[in-house]
Amino acid sequence: MHFFWADERCVAPTNPDSNFALAQSALFTPLGIAGDFIHRLRGEADPAFAVAEADAELCRVAEMDSSGMPLLDLVFLGMGEDGHVASLFPGAAAEVEQGRGPFLHLTNSPKPPPNRLTLTYAALAAAREVWVLAAGAGKEAALRESLSAAGRTPLARVIRLRPRTKLFTDQNL
Secondary structure, three states: OOEEOOEEEOOOOOOOOOHHHHHHHHHHHHHOOOHHHEEOOOOOOOHHHHHHHHHHHHHHHOOEOOOOOEOOOEEEEEEOOOOOEOOEOOOOOHHHHOOOOOEEEEOOOOOOOOOEEEEOHHHHHHOOEEEEEEOOOOOHHHHHHHHOOOOOOHHHHHHHHOOOOEEEEOOOO
């Protein structure tokens, strides 16, 4: 099993804000997962280089679909209080919605830090399975909007792009 990241903040891997740091301490080290199977996004690197490196690494490891998009077997996402998934936030620029590579660099995340690396909508649409955890206080409204036919959240967009998305929630809808 290989582990890739849906998103990462542009910080060092030892920074407390790093998604990698949390996964390393809470999952990989306790389970003894070998480094050869961990493909982190290099948030500390120049963002253009980090995106190119992540794209190449994913394409090296994953099977490709007919359009040349790498096929992730399973993407597990969390949903934020505004309906964001990965680092795909509401109100993003058109180039975010239209990104065709596996990863992209964002410079204006509404949540600090503003510089992030993220999977694209195209990569999420191509994945074999996408599972989303929408749990915790303050998420009911965004989840309701995401599930409505006219939903405008990033999660709603992911759901529309895919034939099936599995949702796990503690919300009473």
